[in-house]
Structure formats: structure tokens, C-alpha cells
Amino acid sequence: MAKLELLQGTLDLLALSALRKGRLHGFAIAERILRLSGETLAVEEGSLYPALYRLERQGLIEAEWGQSENNRRAKFYSLTRAGRKRLEEERAGWRRMSLAVTSVVESA
Amino acid sequence: MKRLLDALHNRFRRAAGRSFEAEMDEEIRFHLEMRAARNVEAGMEAADAVRQARRGFGHMDGVREACRDQRSFEYLREVIKDARYGWRALMRMPALTAAAALALGVGVGLMSVELSFVRGVRSNLPIPDAERVREIQIQAREGFRLSSMSMKNYETWRRTQRSFSDTVASAGGWTIDVSGNGAYARSYSTTGLTSGAAGVFAARPAMGRMFTTADERPSAPLTILLSHQMWVREFGSAADIVGRRLRARTGLRVKDKEAPAYEDATVIGVMPSEFATSRNTDCWVNLSAEQRLAHVEVLARLRDGVPLETAEAELATQGTGFELPAGVKLRGLASEPADSGVGSRLTILLSTLFGVVAGVMALACVNVGTLLTMRALERGRELALRMALGATRGRLVRQMLVESALLAGLAAAVGIPLACVGVNLLDRQLALDETKPEWIKLQVDGVALAGMFAASLIAALAAGLLPALRAARIDANSALKNGAWGSSLRLGRLARGMVAFQSAAACALLLITGLLLESLLGVTRLDAPYDPTRTLAAYVDAGSYGEDPAPVRAMQQMLERAAAVPGVEAAALCARTPVHPYTFSVTPRDAQAEAGKNRGYVSYQVVSPEFFGVMQAPISQGRGLTSADREGGEPVAVVSESMAGLLWPGRSAVGRQFRGSEREPWVTVVGVCADLPTDNARVNAGAAFYRPIAQDQTKGAFLLLRTGVEPHSLFRPLRDAVHGFDPDLPVEKLSTIQEMYDRRVATPRALGALAAAFALSALALAAVGIYGVTGFSVRKRMREFGVRVALGASPRDMAKLTLGRGALQLAASLAAGGAVGLLASRPMLESLEGMTGKVPPSAYVVILAVVAISTFAALWLPAREATKVDPAETLRAE
Numbered sequence: 011m012a013k014l015e016l017l018q019g020t021l022d023l024l025a026l027s028a029l030r031k032g033r034l035h036g037f038a039i040a041e042r043i044l045r046l047s048g049e050t051l052a053v054e055e056g057s058l059y060p061a062l063y064r065l066e067r068q069g070l071i072e073a074e075w076g077q078s079e080n081n082r083r084a085k086f087y088s089l090t091r092a093g094r095k096r097l098e099e100e101r102a103g104w105r106r107m108s109l110a111v112t113s114v115v116e117s118a
Numbered sequence: 119m120k121r122l123l124d125a126l127h128n129r130f131r132r133a134a135g136r137s138f139e140a141e142m143d144e145e146i147r148f149h150l151e152m153r154a155a156r157n158v159e160a161g162m163e164a165a166d167a168v169r170q171a172r173r174g175f176g177h178m179d180g181v182r183e184a185c186r187d188q189r190s191f192e193y194l195r196e197v198i199k200d201a202r203y204g205w206r207a208l209m210r211m212p213a214l215t216a217a218a219a220l221a222l223g224v225g226v227g228l229m230s231v232e233l234s235f236v237r238g239v240r241s242n243l244p245i246p247d248a249e250r251v252r253e254i255q256i257q258a259r260e261g262f263r264l265s266s267m268s269m270k271n272y273e274t275w276r277r278t279q280r281s282f283s284d285t286v287a288s289a290g291g292w293t294i295d296v297s298g299n300g301a302y303a304r305s306y307s308t309t310g311l312t313s314g315a316a317g318v319f320a321a322r323p324a325m326g327r328m329f330t331t332a333d334e335r336p337s338a339p340l341t342i343l344l345s346h347q348m349w350v351r352e353f354g355s356a357a358d359i360v361g362r363r364l365r366a367r368t369g370l371r372v373k374d375k376e377a378p379a380y381e382d383a384t385v386i387g388v389m390p391s392e393f394a395t396s397r398n399t400d401c402w403v404n405l406s407a408e409q410r411l412a413h414v415e416v417l418a419r420l421r422d423g424v425p426l427e428t429a430e431a432e433l434a435t436q437g438t439g440f441e442l443p444a445g446v447k448l449r450g451l452a453s454e455p456a457d458s459g460v461g462s463r464l465t466i467l468l469s470t471l472f473g474v475v476a477g478v479m480a481l482a483c484v485n486v487g488t489l490l491t492m493r494a495l496e497r498g499r500e501l502a503l504r505m506a507l508g509a510t511r512g513r514l515v516r517q518m519l520v521e522s523a524l525l526a527g528l529a530a531a532v533g534i535p536l537a538c539v540g541v542n543l544l545d546r547q548l549a550l551d552e553t554k555p556e557w558i559k560l561q562v563d564g565v566a567l568a569g570m571f572a573a574s575l576i577a578a579l580a581a582g583l584l585p586a587l588r589a590a591r592i593d594a595n596s597a598l599k600n601g602a603w604g605s606s607l608r609l610g611r612l613a614r615g616m617v618a619f620q621s622a623a624a625c626a627l628l629l630i631t632g633l634l635l636e637s638l639l640g641v642t643r644l645d646a647p648y649d650p651t652r653t654l655a656a657y658v659d660a661g662s663y664g665e666d667p668a669p670v671r672a673m674q675q676m677l678e679r680a681a682a683v684p685g686v687e688a689a690a691l692c693a694r695t696p697v698h699p700y701t702f703s704v705t706p707r708d709a710q711a712e713a714g715k716n717r718g719y720v721s722y723q724v725v726s727p728e729f730f731g732v733m734q735a736p737i738s739q740g741r742g743l744t745s746a747d748r749e750g751g752e753p754v755a756v757v758s759e760s761m762a763g764l765l766w767p768g769r770s771a772v773g774r775q776f777r778g779s780e781r782e783p784w785v786t787v788v789g790v791c792a793d794l795p796t797d798n799a800r801v802n803a804g805a806a807f808y809r810p811i812a813q814d815q816t817k818g819a820f821l822l823l824r825t826g827v828e829p830h831s832l833f834r835p836l837r838d839a840v841h842g843f844d845p846d847l848p849v850e851k852l853s854t855i856q857e858m859y860d861r862r863v864a865t866p867r868a869l870g871a872l873a874a875a876f877a878l879s880a881l882a883l884a885a886v887g888i889y890g891v892t893g894f895s896v897r898k899r900m901r902e903f904g905v906r907v908a909l910g911a912s913p914r915d916m917a918k919l920t921l922g923r924g925a926l927q928l929a930a931s932l933a934a935g936g937a938v939g940l941l942a943s944r945p946m947l948e949s950l951e952g953m954t955g956k957v958p959p960s961a962y963v964v965i966l967a968v969v970a971i972s973t974f975a976a977l978w979l980p981a982r983e984a985t986k987v988d989p990a991e992t993l994r995a996e
Contacts, residue, residue: 036145037152055149056176059142063188075141078148085145 021061023104024051026089026097029071033088035078036062062087070096142185150175183513197520204521208528217886218486218525222578223532224879225482226570230537231872232475233566235544243456244394244557246320247419252282252429252453254416256437259447263454266413269405271440272312275416275451278436281429282418284317287405289414290397294342294368295659295848296352297380305659305848306348306400310370310411315402318419319393326360326387333386333404340366340383343402346391352400359385367662370403370411378661380846394557396456417456429453470630471872473942477627478880479570483577484619485887490522490578522578529574538562544872550864617888618931621973624884625935625966630943631877632965635870644697646795647734650856654829655696657850658840659818667749669817672844677726677821679839685827690732693724693816697796697859699806706765707775707784720761721796721806724814730756730791732824740772740789747788747810754813756789760804776807785809820851829854881972888976896980904988913985921981928973936966 028034028042039062040055065071070093078084089097150171157167175181208215242248254275256264267275272287279285289310297303315321316328324346333341344359353359362385367378383403395402396415405411420429433451442448545560644650658676660669673691681689694700702722723729727743730736738759747754755776762771775784785807793804811819821840825832837849851858896903903916911919940962 035148037149040149054176055153055174056146056178056181057184059146059149059181060184060188063185067188078152082148082151083144084148085141 021057022065023097023100025058025061025065026070026093026100029087029089029093030097033076033086035084035086037084039087065093069093138186142182146175146178146181197516200517200520201524204517204524207521208524214489214890215525215528217890218489219528219532221482221485221489221883221886222526222529222574223536224883225479226529226533226567226574227536227540228876228879229475229479229570230533230563230567231540231544231875232471233570234537234541234560234563235872236472237563237566238545238558238560240457241558243319243396244392245318245456248456250420251318251456252418252420252426253456254285254418254433255452255454256440256442256446257434257449257452259449263452264443264446265454266415268441269411269414271437272414272416274439275436279418279432281421281424281432283421284314285416285418286314286318287312287414287416288315288395288402289370289405289411290395290399292368292370293850294366294370294401294403295378295380295846296383297365297846298363303846303848304352305850306352307398308342308368308370309395309397309399309402310405310414311343311395311402312405318417319395320419321389321393323387324390326385328387328389329402329404334406336406338404338406340368340371340381341386341404342366342383343386344388345393345400345402346389348400349388360387361385368403370405380662392557394555396555398554398556418453426453470634470942470945471869471876474627474630474873474876474880477623478876478883479573481620481623481627481880481883481887483574484623485883485890486525486574486578487580488887489890490525519579523575526571526575526578529578530571533571533574534567537567540872540875544868547864547868547871550861551868554865617891617977618927620884620887620891621928621969622931622935622938624880624973625932625969626939626942627880628877628969629936629939629962629965631873631880632968633939633943633961634873635877636961644795644856644859646855647792648732648824648855650859651854652825652829653732653855654823654825654832654836654852655820655855655858656823656836656840656852657818657820658847659850660847661817662846667812670811670814670819673811673816673819674726676840676843676847677728679843680821680823680836683823683832683835683839685825685832685835686823687826688728688732688824690728690822691726691811691819692729692822693811693814693819694722695858696733696820696822696855698862699723699796702778704765704776704778704807707777708766719805720764723806723808724811724816724819725808726811729808729822732822733794735792735794737789737791739770740787742789742791743808743810745812748812751813753783753785753809754788755785755807755809756791757787757807758793758804759790760793761807762787762790764805881969884969885972885976888973889979892977893980893983896983907988916985917981921977925974925977928970928977932966932970932973935969 024043025039028039028046034042036059037055040058043051062071062073066073066087069090071087072090073085073087075083076086150168153171153174154164154167157170158164162170172178243251245251253265254267256267256271258264269287272285276285287310292308292310293305294308295303295305311329313329313331313334321328323343326343328343329341332338342364344353349355349359353362356362364383364385365380366383367380369378371381372378389402405414420426430453433453435450437448437451440448541560541562548554548558548560658673660672660676663669663672677689677691680686699721700723701719703719725743727745727747730742735758737756739762740756743754743756757765757771765771765776766774771787771790774787776787777784787807791808794806795804796806821836823829823832823836833852836852840847840849903919906919907916
């Protein structure tokens with residue numbers, strides 16, 4: 011199945027969502043997005059990092075260095091309280107948006 | 119706990135900022151290694167796995183750049199990096215950078231000097247709340263204002279006005295002879311002052327009191343208020359000075375043109391050193407009501423709470439009942455700021471200079487803009503490359519802006535010292551001018567300097583922004599492919615426009631400043647047949663000898679004593695300042711010339727017979743003056759060759775007659791002498807006539823002495839000789855002719871130096887700009903030139919190709935610039951009439967030639983490069 015190009019502006023939401031269950035390093039975030047989307051969403055992996063840096067600057071996520079599963083030093087990201095709040099808002103917005111888009115696309 | 123420490127550690131590292139790049143790289147490396155490991159797990163070859171991981175990651179530098187951009191404080195660090203990078207870029211083209219920085223710096227520096235000068239001469243009197251003090255003037259219906267009024271008018275106005283809390287009348291420019299302090303009488307400058315000065319000037323005496331209404335009573339005795347300087351210099355800072363009795367005489371106390379006589383005077387006080395009235399003065403004396411002075415300057419301080427508009431409205435309705443000079447109709451009164459008046463006398467000159475400086479500054483900005491644009495075009499490839507490597511457009515724009523700011527900084531490094539040195543030199547030069555009030559001090563005007571710097575910064579930014587925005591639109595691909603970036607056609611038009619504008623502007627500016635300079639320099643050279651550094655002059659006022667011919671007889675006796683002083687080779691008398699004689703309108707008595715025609719303004723001097731010998735002006739026709747030309751005899755005169763040529767062209771002047779006005783007797787010319795220089799370089803500069811002092815009713819005269827020894831060593835013996843004749847006679851203005859002349863032309867000289875600086879910088883700016891633009895377009899077309907030379911074009915053809923059009927344009931812009939310059943310089947030269955010399959027509963030719971030659975040289979130097987093109991080299995280089 012061909013991979014889908016990411017909709018503009020959704021990367022931030024995807025990254026926040028990927029972190030909902032706990033802290034992850036950048037690579038794991040990319041993997042998680044891929045896996046959760048059933049291998050359909052192709053994130054150009056490099057573009058994930060500017061998004062992470064942006065979210066960190068906005069105070070939505072925080073980063074710290076830690077040990078990876080294979081005992082390497084890796085930078086782990088986790089949601090802040092503000093990030094969690096923003097995620098809930100974005101999720102609600104997204105649901106309404108996708109429902110609306112779906113109903114238009116399906117019924118027309 | 120460990121988490122906390124880690125977090126702190128991270129904070130520190132983050133704050134240090136140094137590790138940001140390292141951390142980012144580590145994170146990316148980790149990501150790529152993880153991806154590669156996954157790929158190997160999925161069954162890829164190791165090398166393929168790494169390659170695939172990189173491909174999936176995207177553009178590495180772009181990602182890094184984007185990450186950096188996310189960090190807010192990163193911005194500042196980037197700017198510093200940009201600055202470092204920009205500095206290297208600027209230093210790669212040192213000549214261009216130096217030219218641009220110099221252009222802006224010189225512009226900023228000169229503009230600041232000019233503004234500081236204007237501010238200096240326009241500054242208010244050094245008094246507290248000076249802006250509340252106004253000078254009251256009579257407004258004539260004819261449109262002009264009279265800056266002085268009669269004492270009677272002042273009394274009338276003072277009684278009726280309500281807007282001002284304090285008023286004062288002052289009469290400056292008088293002298294006072296003081297006897298009774300030391301062995302001899304001495305002469306000092308003085309200013310008459312009424313009561314009210316304390317309030318208007320918000321001043322208190324350092325000792326004693328100021329003038330009160332008692333000093334204004336009709337028969338009030340003479341009271342003297344000393345300046346701090348006079349108290350120190352002449353009275354040795356005596357603590358018991360207040361109340362000291364002196365003998366003094368001054369024209370201020372005299373009614374109806376009598377000779378001033380010595381009277382008793384009392385010192386009433388000493389003013390602090392910073393106190394000043396509009397003119398330089400050694401002391402002040404009381405103006406009593408019985409002195410019906412025709413001219414006093416009136417200053418008044420606005421009553422608290424009264425706005426200027428209210429006062430002006432009241433003044434406009436006043437002045438009825440004033441006695442006015444014949445032909446003046448009253449409109450009302452008005453007021454002006456209380457400054458020295460120097461500024462308003464020089465208004466047209468200053469505003470012309472200001473226009474010139476603005477032009478120079480505009481030229482500098484255009485120049486820098488052009489150079490920066492050229493540079494940006496040249497760097498098109500570099501910019502395209504950086505974009506291809508992931509720099510965003512914002513980055514490129516920022517880069518160019520930072521470079522512009524650096525350039526402005528360099529300009530400041532040039533301009534600020536230039537402004538300081540320039541203002542300092544100008545101040546020193548102006549200090550020589552006796553008529554300049556001492557409280558006018560030129561200082562670097564910080565506000566002006568800051569403003570100019572801001573202007574140059576804006577200019578540099580604007581100049582840098584344009585190419586930066588264009589660069590941001592670059593399509594990296596095509597730029598890199600094409601090699602030559604930008605349309606050469608459009609560039610050519612831009613370059614030609616710049617050259618045309620610059621040469622035209624330079625021509626106009628140079629013409630204006632050149633003419634100004636020429637006319638100012640015309641008066642600053644003293645080409646005298648005698649040695650002005652070895653000729654002494656000293657003024658003696660013999661008015662105390664009463665009616666004619668007693669004063670002149672006394673002068674003649676003093677002349678004999680002075681001539682006998684050892685070291686004096688020759689001595690003569692003359693009644694007017696030697697290098698600054700009066701001018702006079704004369705009419706020849708001639709059958710052919712009717713009255714009103716063939717008149718001319720000439721200089722008028724009154725001399726003793728020895729004058730022509732001392733001043734080395736030999737008699738070429740007829741005879742000189744003799745002791746036989748005395749009172750009651752036939753009125754005679756010696757005229758200069760120029761005056762003879764003016765009144766009787768082509769004919770001998772000896773035996774002919776002329777007169778000043780119809781009421782005066784005809785004067786017969788007995789001889790013709792060589793022209794002598796004066797500081798008054800107006801029309802007919804050399805034209806002068808000399809009347810015998812014995813036939814004139816002069817009350818004082820200059821002793822002119824040609825010396826064989828160092829002239830200053832004769833000051834003392836000369837004073838002794840005069841005082842040996844009469845100890846009550848003060849000897850004034852003792853100096854060499856050269857010193858006298860230098861003081862008279864100090865201000866024109868200073869302005870001339872300023873004009874010269876402007877002229878030279880305008881020319882240099884234009885030449886640099888034209889050279890830069892032409893050089894750039896030649897370099898741009900090297901490939902084309904290479905092809906042409908390869909196809910057989912001779913160096914001649916090449917020169918024609920590059921110069922032909924330029925020369926034509928040059929001629930057109932010179933004509934346009936010349937026309938503008940001529941039109942603009944006319945009012946300026948008219949305003950200088952009398953103060954400066956006449957500009958010879960050859961000056962116009964010389965100035966145009968200088969502009970033409972220098973702009974042509976700026977065109978030719980790069981063109982010569984084009985003739986030396988080696989086709990093999992240029993084609994390979996591309």
C-alpha cells in the first residue's frame with residue numbers, strides 16, 4: 011500500500027499523540043507514528059526534529075538525556091502539563107474536523 | 119535526585135549554548151544508527167541500510183538549520199555568526215569596503231561639522247531659560263525688521279508693555295578710555311546697559327551691584343561694571359575694586375557729536391566670568407536717560423505664564439508714537455530669539471552650505487547603495503549556493519542586513535573622529551574673529567552626529583536590503599547553472615544611470631562649493647607690495663584735542679616721535695583701518711559723462727604724504743601728496759590705477775576732478791599710484807583714492823610703521839613714544855597688518871576651508887562611485903570582451919566600446935549638473951557680495967575641467983583593463 015503524504019500542520023499533533031503514553035526518543039516517536047498509522051503515514055524522519063524542537067520551545071514537551079533500550083545515550087521527550095492540555099484540545103478539534111470532512115466527502 | 123541533577127546539568131549545558139550543536143548531532147546520529155539497525159534487521163546489506171536511513175531522513179543540513187531556527191536565543195548567536203561571516207565577506211573586497219565606509223563616514227562627518235557650526239552660531243545667549251528671552255524689533259511695513267531702536271522708543275515701549283517681566287536696553291560696540299589705572303590711559307570695549315539687566319539675564323554680580331534705576335537718572339554719574347576678565351587682567355583681581363574711582367571717557371556719554379571728555383567714574387561691581395551680552399565687551403557702563411542714543415538693542419524676558427504667542431500678539435499692536443528712520447513705515451513690533459545675530463547674517467550662506475552637505479550625503483548614500491548592489495550581484499552565485507545548502511531566505515536577508523550594519527559601523531569609525539577634528543579646527547579658526555562673541559563655542563553636536571549616523575545606517579540598510587530581497591528570490595538552480603547571475607542588460611542600465619547621476623551631482627556640488635571657495639579665497643590672500651608681517655599699525659584717538667585742526671596736528675607730532683623710534687624705517691598716518699577702508703560712491707567731473715552715469719564704488723582713505731612710501735605704492739603719474747596739501751588749500755587726491763581706469767578709461771587721470779555727492783567740493787587728482795590690496799574684495803577692489811590727512815576732519819588715525827626689526831619688540835617703545843607726547847592718549851589695535859588682516863578674514867577662511875572639504879569629498883565620492891560601477895560592469899563583461907578580442911578587436915576598439923558611450927553621457931551629465939550648480943550658486947554669491955571676492959570666469963572653466971577630468975579618469979581606468987583582456991585567460995576563468 012502506498013504511503014500517504016502528511017497533511018500540512020498535522021506533524022505537531024502526531025508527535026504530541028505519540029508521546030501520550032509516555033516518554034520516547036525521536037526515533038521511537040517516528041516508529042510509533044508509523045506503526046500506529048498502520049504503516050500508512052510517511053513522516054520524512056528528519057522533519058520530525060524541527061517539530062520536536064518547536065514543541066519544546068513552546069513548552070508543550072520537555073526533553074532529557076537518558077539510556078535507550080540498547081544502552082545508548084538518547085534524548086527522550088515527554089509531554090508537559092501544557093502539552094497534555096494542548097493535545098486534548100487538538101484531538102477534539104481534529105475529531106470534529108475529520109468527521110466533517112468525512113461526511114462531506116462520503117455524502118457528496 | 120539524579121533526574122534533578124541531570125536536568126540542572128542540561129540547563130547549564132543549554133545555557134552555555136556550546137553543546138547545542140553537539141547534542142543535536144548526537145540525536146540525529148542516534149536516529150540514523152537506529153534506523154540503519156532496523157534496516158539490517160529487515161535484511162538489508164549494511165552499506166545499503168545506512169544509505170537508506172540517510173535517504174529516509176531527508177536533507178541533513180536543512181534539518182539542522184530548521185532545528186536551530188526553533189531556538190529563540192539562537193537568533194542572537196546567529197547574528198554574531200553572521201557578523202563574523204559578514205566581516206570576512208567585507209574583507210574579501212577591501213577596496214570596495216573601504217570606499218563605501220569612507221563615502222558614508224565622510225558624509226556623516228561633514229554633515230555633523232556643518233550642523234555643529236550652524237548650531238554654534240545660532241546658539242542663544244548663555245543665560246538661564248534663554249528661550250524665554252526675546253529680542254524686540256521694529257517691523258517695517260516694507261517687510262524688513264530693524265534690530266535696534268532709539269533709546270526714546272525703548273522708554274515709550276517699556277512703559278506700555280505688559281507681557282515681559284524684565285526689559286533691558288544695551289548699546290554694544292563702543293569704546294571707553296580709562297585713565298587713572300596705571301601710568302597710561304587705555305582703551306577698552308564697552309557696552310551701555312540700563313537697569314533690568316539682572317532680571318533679563320538672570321544674572322548676579324560676583325561683587326558689588328549691577329545698574330539700578332538710579333543709574334538711569336538724567337544726570338547720573340558714569341558707573342562701570344567690570345567683566346571678570348577685565349578685573350583680572352587690568353586690576354589684578356583687586357578685592358577692593360568696588361567703589362574705586364577712575365577717570366574715563368566714552369562716546370556713549372556724549373550728546374550731539376561732541377568729543378568725549380574725561381569725567382569721574384566709579385566701579386560698581388564685577389560680573390562672573392560666564393556673564394555675556396551679545397557682543398564681546400570688557401565692561402558695561404550705565405545708560406542714563408539724557409543720552410538720546412539712536413540705536414539700542416532691546417532684550418526682554420517673558421513674564422512667567424505668558425506664552426510667546428500672547429507676547430507676539432501684544433507686540434504686533436505696539437510701536438505707535440515711535441520715532442522711525444526716514445522712509446520706514448511701522449507695522450508693529452516683533453521678537454526674535456536672543457542670539458548673536460551671526461547666524462541670521464550668514465543665513466543664505468549657511469543654508470547653501472547645508473544644501474551642499476545634504477547633496478554630499480545623498481551622493482554618499484547613492485554611492486554606498488550602488489557599491490553594495492554591485493557587490494550583491496557579484497555574490498549572486500555565493501548566495502545561490504548557500505540557499506542550495508539549506509540556508510533559508512530569511513537567513514540570507516539577515517546576512518545582508520548584518521553586513522550593511524557592519525559597514526555603517528565602519529563609517530562611524532571614520533565619521534566621528536572626522537567630525538571632532540573638523541569642529542575643533544573650525545572653532546580655532548573662528549576664535550580669531552574679533553567680531554565673534556566669545557560665548558559662541560563650536561562643539562560636536564551629539565544630536566547631529568547621532569542623527570547622521572542613523573541616516574547612514576538607514577542608507578546602508580536600504581542599500582543592503584534591496585539586493586538581499588532580490589537574492590531571496592533566486593532560483594538556486596538557474597543561478598548556479600548560468601554562472602553569470604542577473605540580467606546583464608538591466609545591470610547595464612542601472613550602472614549607466616548611476617554614473618550619469620553621480621557625475622551630474624558632483625558637477626553641481628563642485629561648482630557651488632568651488633565658486634564659494636574661490637570667492638572666499640579671494641579675500642583670504644593678502645598680496646601686498648609691502649611686507650604685512652613687518653608693517654605695524656596702531657590707532658590713536660586724538661579727539662580730546664578739540665576742534666580741527668588740533669587733533670591732526672597732534673597726530674602729526676606723534677608721527678614724528680614714532681618715526682624716531684629705533685627700528686622704525688618709515689612711518690605714516692592713515693585715518694581708516696589699512697586693509698579695510700570705507701567705500702564711497704564717486705562721480706567724475708566730465709563733459710561727456712552726465713551725473714549718474716559712470717559712477718563707481720571705490721575705497722576711500724585719508725593719509726599723510728609718507729603713506730605711499732610705507733605701503734610701497736609708487737606714484738606712476740603726476741605727484742604724490744605733500745605737506746603743502748593742507749587745510750584751506752585746493753582739495754586734492756591721489757587715485758589708484760584701477761580708479762583712474764574706472765573713471766577715465768584710456769585717458770590720463772591727472773588734473774581731472776571727481777566728488778562724492780553734490781554737496782561736496784570737487785577734488786582734483788594730482789597723481790596716480792599702484793593698487794593696494796584690501797579685505798573688501800567686491801567689484802572695483804583695487805579702486806581707491808587717497809586724500810591728505812591735513813584736509814580731513816579726522817579725530818584719530820592709525821600710525822603705520824615699516825619696521826626693520828621684529829615688529830612685536832616695538833610695541834613697548836611705540837607706546838612709550840605716544841605716551842611721552844600725551845599720557846592720556848590710549849594706543850589701540852596695536853598689531854601687524856598681517857594680524858589685522860587675519861582677524862578680519864577669519865570667518866571667510868573658516869567657511870572656505872569647510873567649502874573646500876565639501877568640494878573635495880563630493881569629487882572623491884563621485885570618482886569612487888563611477889570607478890566602482892564602471893569597474894564592475896567591465897568585469898561582468900570580461901567574457902564578452904574576451905570573445906571580442908579573440909575575434910580580432912584591437913585595444914582601440916575595446917577602449918571605444920567601453921568609453922564611447924560613457925564619454926557622451928559624461929558630457930550630458932556635466933551640462934545638466936553645471937546648469938543646476940550655476941542656478942543654485944547665484945543667490946549664495948549675491949548674499950556674499952561685499953564679504954567675498956568676485957569669481958573670475960576662468961574659475962567656472964577650471965571647475966568644469968576638474969570634474970570632467972576626474973570623472974573621465976574614473977571611467978578610463980577600468981576601461982583600460984578591458985583593453986588588456988587576454989581572451990584565453992578570461993574564457994577559461996569563466
